[in-house]
Amino acid sequence: MNIEVHDYIKNLNENEKKILIIDDYKILLVNHNGKIYAIDATCTHEDESLEDGYIDDECIECPKHGAKFELKTGEVRSLPAFKPLKTYEIVLENGKYFLRI
Numbered sequence: 001m002n003i004e005v006h007d008y009i010k011n012l013n014e015n016e017k018k019i020l021i022i023d024d025y026k027i028l029l030v031n032h033n034g035k036i037y038a039i040d041a042t043c044t045h046e047d048e049s050l051e052d053g054y055i056d057d058e059c060i061e062c063p064k065h066g067a068k069f070e071l072k073t074g075e076v077r078s079l080p081a082f083k084p085l086k087t088y089e090i091v092l093e094n095g096k097y098f099l100r101i
């Protein structure tokens with residue numbers, strides 16, 4: 001399913017984050033140095049929101065216990081989380097951005 005997110009992405013300034021809630025999905029859009037990523041917004045360790053997570057070196061760090069996840073792949077880079085975050089593809093179609101979920 002493709003969800004149009006064009007306006008959200010266009011209004012996301014460099015190094016800003018925004019939570020999107022779409023049906024049962026809670027997705028974090030991240031503009032990291034001009035690159036846009038879409039990942040699950042909830043840490044896989046103890047369900048902390050990543051909205052206030054620290055972004056550095058292409059990773060997001062959970063504010064609760066410090067687990068780190070790669071923004072691009074969702075892979076765990078640092079414990080205590082073991083399970084990766086789901087990531088979502090952003091596609092450009094006819095000049096508009098869509099999130100593929």
Ligand code: FES
Nearest residue numbers: 043045046062065
């Ligand atoms: S809740 Fe995220 S690292 Fe523990």
